[in-house]
Amino acid sequence: MFDTLSRGFRNARLKLQGKTELSESDITDALRDVRVSLLEADVSLDVAKDFLDRVKARSLGQVVTLKAKNTPFQVTPADHFIKSCYDELEALMGPVDNSLALDGKPAIIMMVGLQGSGKTTTAGKLAKRLQGQGKKPMLVAADVYRPAAIDQLVTLGRKLNVPVFSIKGMNPVQLCSLAVTQARNVGRDVIIFDTAGRLALDETLMSELEQIREKTQPDNILFVCDAMIGQDAVRTAAEFDRRLSFSGFVLTKLDGDARGGAAVSIKAVTGKPVKFLGMGEGLDKLEDFRPQGLASRILGFGDVVGLMSDFERVIDKDKAEKDAEKMLQGHFTYDDFQAQLKMIKQMGSLKEVMGKLPFMDEVMSQVPEEALDDYELVKVEAVMQSMTNQERRNPDILSEARFRRIAKGSGRPLKEVQELHQRFNMTRTMMKEVGSMTGMLGGGMNPRALQQKMAQYAQQAGMAGMPGMPAMQGGNAMQLTKAQIEARRKKAKEAKQARKKQRR
Numbered sequence: 001m002f003d004t005l006s007r008g009f010r011n012a013r014l015k016l017q018g019k020t021e022l023s024e025s026d027i028t029d030a031l032r033d034v035r036v037s038l039l040e041a042d043v044s045l046d047v048a049k050d051f052l053d054r055v056k057a058r059s060l061g062q063v064v065t066l067k068a069k070n071t072p073f074q075v076t077p078a079d080h081f082i083k084s085c086y087d088e089l090e091a092l093m094g095p096v097d098n099s100l101a102l103d104g105k106p107a108i109i110m111m112v113g114l115q116g117s118g119k120t121t122t123a124g125k126l127a128k129r130l131q132g133q134g135k136k137p138m139l140v141a142a143d144v145y146r147p148a149a150i151d152q153l154v155t156l157g158r159k160l161n162v163p164v165f166s167i168k169g170m171n172p173v174q175l176c177s178l179a180v181t182q183a184r185n186v187g188r189d190v191i192i193f194d195t196a197g198r199l200a201l202d203e204t205l206m207s208e209l210e211q212i213r214e215k216t217q218p219d220n221i222l223f224v225c226d227a228m229i230g231q232d233a234v235r236t237a238a239e240f241d242r243r244l245s246f247s248g249f250v251l252t253k254l255d256g257d258a259r260g261g262a263a264v265s266i267k268a269v270t271g272k273p274v275k276f277l278g279m280g281e282g283l284d285k286l287e288d289f290r291p292q293g294l295a296s297r298i299l300g301f302g303d304v305v306g307l308m309s310d311f312e313r314v315i316d317k318d319k320a321e322k323d324a325e326k327m328l329q330g331h332f333t334y335d336d337f338q339a340q341l342k343m344i345k346q347m348g349s350l351k352e353v354m355g356k357l358p359f360m361d362e363v364m365s366q367v368p369e370e371a372l373d374d375y376e377l378v379k380v381e382a383v384m385q386s387m388t389n390q391e392r393r394n395p396d397i398l399s400e401a402r403f404r405r406i407a408k409g410s411g412r413p414l415k416e417v418q419e420l421h422q423r424f425n426m427t428r429t430m431m432k433e434v435g436s437m438t439g440m441l442g443g444g445m446n447p448r449a450l451q452q453k454m455a456q457y458a459q460q461a462g463m464a465g466m467p468g469m470p471a472m473q474g475g476n477a478m479q480l481t482k483a484q485i486e487a488r489r490k491k492a493k494e495a496k497q498a499r500k501k502q503r504r
Contacts, residue, residue, distance in 0.1 A: 005264070005298045008037025009085060016078035027056050030081065042231045042261030047268045051088055058084040082299060089295035093264060097248065097273040098288045101219040102135070106183045107190045108216055111250075112209055112240060113224035115197035118252035120149050122224050122278055123194045124156035125286035130190050131160065138188040140179040141166035142212070143196040153194055159283065163188070172196065173211045180216055193218070201236060206243045213244060221246035222275065225262065227254045233262040234269045241270050251289070252278035263294060332428045334384050334392035341377055379410075383417055386410040395424065 012030035019026055031052050038048040059081045101107065109126065111119045120143070127137040139157050141164055143149040150166055157164035163186070165179040176193055183191050195212065198205045213221065223246045225233045240246060249270075251263055254277055267274055274289040384392065386409035391398055398421060407414040 004041040005037050005043075005261075008034040009082070009299050013078050013082055016081055017076075019077045022059050022077040022081065024060060026077075027059055027081075031056060034085075038261070038264075041264070044231065044234060044261075044265040044269055047092070047265040050268075051092060054088050055081075055084050058088070086295050086299055089264070089298060090291045093267055093274065093289075093291035093294060095273070096289065096291060098275050100275075101247070102190060104219045106138075106180065106188055107220075108180065108193070108218040109190065109220045109222060110193045110195060110209075110212065110216075110218040111222055111224055112195055112244060112246065113197055114201075114226070114236060115146070115199050117197065117224045117226040118250075118278055119143075119197060119224045120152050120156070120194050121281070122222075122250050122252060122276075122286070123153065123192045124160065125278065125283050126222075126276075127156075127162050127192055128160055128283045129286055131162070135190045136188050137162055137190040137192055138179070138183050138186075139164045140176060140191055140193045142172045142176055142179075142193050144168075144170065144172055144175065145196050149194065149196075156283070172208060173215055176212050177215050201239055206240075209244060220248075222248060222250050223272075224250045224252060224278075225266070227251045227262045229262070231261070234266050237266060237270050237272075241272060246272060248273045248275040250274075250276045250278060250286075254279060264298075334387060334395055334424070337424065338381070338384050338392070341381060379412060379416070380420060382410040383407075383412055383420055395421070395428075 011033040015030045015033070016022070016026060034055075035048060035052055038051070039045065043051075059077075100109065111123050111126075113119050123139055127139055130137045139153055139162055141150040141153045154164050154166070156162075165175075165182055167175055167178070170178075172195065179191055179193075183189075193212065193216075195209060196205065212218075221244055223237055223240050225237055227233065229236075237249065249266060249272060251266070251274055254263060263274065263277075277287045277289055279285050279287055383406060386406045387398075391402065391406075403417050403421070404414060407417045410417070
C-alpha cells in the first residue's frame with residue numbers, strides 16, 4: 001500500500017541528507033521526485049501542485065533549533081522537510097470525522113456507489129461495527145437488479161445474526177420505504193440500505209437514488225469508493241455528491257492499491273470527509289480513517305497507533321503480559337508460537353502488519369514477494385500441527401528421527417523443518433538475552449550491549465530472524481541483488497499460479 005507515493009518521499013529525503021540549509025534549488029530537486037510519485041499515484045494535478053507549493057514555502061531556508069532538557073540541538077533540513085510533508089499530508093486528508101448521525105428512530109444509513117466498489121460487504125462490516133456499539137441494525141437488500149447482491153447480503157446477515165429485509169421484484173424506492181416501517185415494528189434502531197450500482201454513472205441510477213433519498217430522508221449517505229480506480233474515483237464521487245450530497249466516504253480495497261492517490265486527494269477535491277477504510281474481506285476489517293496514520297505510512301514511518309489498535313482487538317492483555325515474561329525468560333514453546341501466528345492472522349495479512357512497523361518500507365522493498373506471502377504461515381502451521389503435544393510443549397526433545405516424521409506428516413521438505421527449528425531456537429535465545437539486558441528480569445539495563453546483540457542477530461538472520469519469517473538464502477535480506485529479488489518474485493508468481501491450478 002502507498003508504494004508509489006512512498007518512493008518519491010524516500011528519494012527526496014535521501015537527496016537532502018547532509019545539507020546544512022535548504023536552498024530553493026535543493027527543495028526544487030527534492031520535490032521533483034515527490035511530484036512524479038504524486039502524479040503516478042493518481043493524485044489530482046491541482047491537489048499535487050497546491051501540496052508541493054505549501055511544502056516548499058514551509059521548508060525553504062529553514063534551520064530549526066529545538067531544546068531538550070535545556071540543551072539546544074539542531075534538527076537537520078531533511079528532518080524539517082519530512083515534518084513539513086507530514087503536516088501538509090495530514091491537513092490534506094483531514095480533519096477526522098468518523099461520526100454517524102444515529103439519532104433517528106430508526107436512524108437510516110444509505111450506501112451508494114458504483115457496482116463492484118464493495119457496498120454490500122461494507123454494509124455487513126458497518127452492521128457488525130454498530131452491533132459492537134450496542135445498536136440493533138437491519139440490512140435492506142435494495143439492489144434488486146443483481147440477485148447475487150441479495151444472496152450475499154442474506155449470507156452476511158446470517159453470519160451476524162442481523163435481519164435482512166428483502167421482497168423479490170419490488171421497486172427499490174417502495175422497498176426502502178417499507179423497510180423503515182418494518183424496522184419500527186420489530187424494534188430495530190438502525191437501517192442500512194444496500195442500494196444498486198452500475199458499471200458507470202447513468203441517469204436511471206442517479207434518479208432512483210434521488211427518489212430513495214427523498215422518500216426516506218436518510219440520516220447518513222455514505223459513498224463507497226474503490227480506491228484502486230484512482231482519478232475515476234474522484235470524478236465519480238464529485239458527481240454523486242452533486243446529485244445526492246452525501247455525508248462522507250468509505251474507501252475500500254486500499255490494501256490492494258500500491259498507489260493510494262484517491263485516499264490523498266478525494267477529501268481535497270470534494271470537501272467531504274473519509275470516515276472509514278475497508279482494509280480486508282473480514283467483517284471486522286472496517287477501520288476509522290486516521291490521516292495521521294496514513295501520512296506516517298506514506299512517509300515510511302509505519303503506523304504504530306494503528307498496529308496497537310489491531311493488537312488490542314485480538315489479544316488478552318493479562319495473558320499477553322504473562323507470555324511476554326515467559327519469552328524474556330527463554331520459556332518459549334511451539335504452542336506459544338502457534339498462538340502468536342493465530343493472533344497475527346487475525347490482525348490481517350503479513351504484509352499489512354509489517355507495513356505498520358516503523359521504517360519497514362525500505363526493507364520490504366528489497367524483500368522477495370514470497371517472504372511476505374501468507375501461504376508461508378500456512379506451511380509453518382502445517383509443520384507444527386504434525387508435531388505431537390509433547391514436542392510442541394518441549395521443543396528440546398526434537399531429534400533427526402522426529403524431524404523426518406514431522407516432514408513426512410506435514411508434506412514439507414526435511415530441510416525446511418530443520419531450518420524452522422533453527423530459527424525458532426535463535427529467537428528463543430535472542431528473547432532470553434534481550435530480557436537479561438533490558439533489566440526486565442531483575443538485571444541492570446545495558447543499552448549498548450542490547451544494541452550490539454540486536455544488530456548481531458539482524459546480521460545473522462536478516463528477515464529470517466523470527467521463526468514466522470521464511471528462510472532466505474544468503475542470510476541477510478538487505479544484501480540481495482536486484483536480479484536475485486526479481487528471480488525470486490518470478491518464482492513465487494509461478495508457484496502461486498501452480499497452486500491456483502491445483503485448487504481448480
